[in-house]
Amino acid sequence: MPENKILVCEDVSVAFDGFTVLDHLNFSIDYAELRFLIGPNGAGKTTLLDIITGKTRPQSGRVFFDCSGTQVDVLRHQEHYLVRRGIGRKFQTPAVFSSLTVFQNLAVAVSYLRNPTAVFRAINRQDFAKVMDTLEKVGLTARSEDKAGSLSHGEQQWLEIAILLVQESKLLLLDEPVAGMTRPERERTGELLRSIGNDRSVLVVEHDMEFVRQFANTVTVLHLGKVLSEGPMELVQQDPEVIQAYLGHNKARVLQDASAAGH
């Protein structure tokens, strides 16, 4: 496994009922990198996340995750094992435990670690502090005793990110983290992602081009199950292939098309 890579996908192919979703895909992420993954609907973005988290098994290819020096063969393990090794995921539609309080959501997430009997004991001081810090970070402290189901869409997204944070995931996979957020909420989320990206690896799937433009350093464009282009946003935007395949012929329509395609 190459130096400095936290995740490497080699030659990964997936097909559903004969329809190719990922086509000999090669893809990797560095340590402490904030990466954006974009592409039109059906490009295979969510499927790629499914594979990295062990939810879907590809027909061929290899996927490795670097867990502090030990190499984890992703395709040989179940989802919960990979989560414990440090691959965390936020789903496209926010998945939180709606009849638990915000605090309880994080308290069950923080307790799986170390040993299985931890869930029978009260939360310890460090974990409690960690939960409180994280709540502060995502701005949900005031709502810690409310049912997660009563949070707004945007707040549920933050709670789900907070779950990954208390778990100290090494690689965070975020599927459309700003969907349904207001502009100020998006700003805050962007800042949050940047700060997380300082010491962890973050892969963000996003349709909101404005958001991507604002916060992305490196962007990977997926098209028809292959990496079409990869690099800094400015360069990717200039790539004629990307413009041709994804953004459409008319550059002026780029913005509307891309965000319209998302929903």
Add this chain to the structure above:
Amino acid sequence: MDPSVIIVQLFNAMSVSSILLLIALGLALSFGLMGVINMAHGEFIMIGAYTAYTLQNLLTSALGDKTPDVSFALAIPAAFLVAGFAGFLLERLLIHRLYGRPLDTLLATWGVGMVLQQSARSIFGAPNVQVVAPSWLLGGITLAPGLVLPGKRIFMVLLAGLCLSGVYFFIYRTSSGRRLRAVMQNRDMAAALGVATRRVDSITFSVGAGLAGIAGCALTLIGPIGPTLGTNYIVDSFMVVIFGGVGQLTGTLLAALGIGFFNVMFEFWSTAVVGKVMVFTMVIIFLQWKPAGLLALRTR
């Protein structure tokens, strides 16, 4: 072992499978479509059987000795209609109100089943009653000396085949069927495209209930019937649904054949009890290997 015994056993297995298939089709359709399991489904079988019984009693004074011949032929469509109408009522009055609460639906429909069973007991009495089989089914086809396929069993297989073709035609060749498949795959999208999902639910559920009614009618051929007729078959047909997977007719067909076959085979080798235990164990073990059942729609 005598080969003719094996052939007769295999044929028995096939007729058992046919009945299971008729029952399971309705369950599988409504489960695939609405995600609900109807615990009163067995009572549609019972309704179909008592329809045949009632029809025979009503016609006796008019037709005398000829009654069974005529009434049974009439009983099949009648059972379909009566059970189908009962299904329609159940869907409209209860199941629809519990949409999105599959476990609650399961409990409520069990209650409906209890009420229906008790009603049958009040109307027809607790003891089993006998429907006289029509004379045109009494013989059999002699394949070889000592090897006779009974006419009743042949009829059951043919009947199931006919119903399956009908359902196949309905689902894959009619516009109602197209709407049904659309709702099954994506309810919200279908609704957005103008499919009247309520109507689709209602029709499908009624058809499924009607098929169970036909199964009940067919069951009058092989034994007496009683208020709890349905409960004897219902768990097996649940197993068919689980085993077959949801969303494709072929899965249900294969599962019905498989479970009917193994039931008869295990029963033949040991006892009916061991047969049931073995089939249950097999299904559980099978699910370890293919959790979604034999054939299930694979989507992203």
Add this chain to the structure above:
Amino acid sequence: MNSVNDERMKAPLILEGTAAGPHATEPDTRNAIRSQRHLGHVALQSAPLALGLLALLLAPVFLSDFRLSLLAKFLTYAIVALAIDLVWGYAGMLSLGHGVFFGLGGYAFAMYLKQEASRGALPDFMSWSGLTELPVFWAPFANAWFAIPMTMIIPAAVAGLVGYMVFNSRITGVYFSIITQALALIVSILFIGQQPYTGGTNGITNFQTIFGRALILDDVRLTLYYVTVAVLVLSFLLSRWLISSRFGWLLVALRDDENRVRFIGYNPAHIKTAILMFSAALSGVAGALFATQVGIISPALIGVVPSIEMVVWVAVGGRGTLVGPIVGAILVSAAKSSLSEGSPDYWSYYFGALFIGSVLVFPQGIVGGARQLSSFVRRRRPGYRRV
């Protein structure tokens, strides 16, 4: 899950989820205020509980022997109902096969009672079925101290085996319900079919003594009654501790979103198997107490129909609350025994209606509904502020 369901779960969780006081370890003013309120809360909640317990303790003074034995039977049902609620009301898995676990416990202890009644001879039903020797697996049950743990171990083992296979292949929802129902069917017909070993349709009955003392003696009956009350109280406290621990939150989390539980690193199959096993063990103890006090355990008491009746106790009392199932089991069983004394036929209609009504009209059950009513009243009282 739809909004109706969500609403239903809110009330009990406010009351019971906070009982653990996760912040109790972290003293600050806000928590101090909370814990004051919390005390009031606990007092309010505990008063009816204490009254109920007092009523159970004093029941032998007021009830005739016949009524007391009925109550004892209902209390064993209450334990099963509590066990089902942990699995269904909290973790969201509707089991239609708890009769099996109840029955396995009952049979395990009946094997002891029967051998003691036979005084070293072959149990009567075995000789009727042509057995000449005691089956090997019966022998150790002659010892009560072997049989008692077995009333928990056997049901838990069956629950563990079936549960793990089912959960490991990610079978959930109605699929799980159907499979547990099939289990109830299979086990009951298996017990009917194995007459020489299980007593067949008649089950195991005609017990005489327990620990050498006649079961018909008043003080033995009274002791058994109090043992039943003690087991019920213990099960209640254990369940309350369990659901207010983080494990309990995890159960609710499973009900809300099983996939998310998997994606915070737990294997849902393990958690579900664990709670099912615990629930099965409780049911097994209940079955043993039932067999001892009612004097019989038979396939008709453990099959498909009794299993689903058990679920209705929970639904009527109020799923997702711990008091609800106990209330439901006692009320429904009491109604059944008084109504079916008069006209057994009509009981089916009532019971069917109870199924439909408990789902359609009052899905929160008696206790859930009462709690909602009381919180509604409190909220309207001036000066009340929601915590």
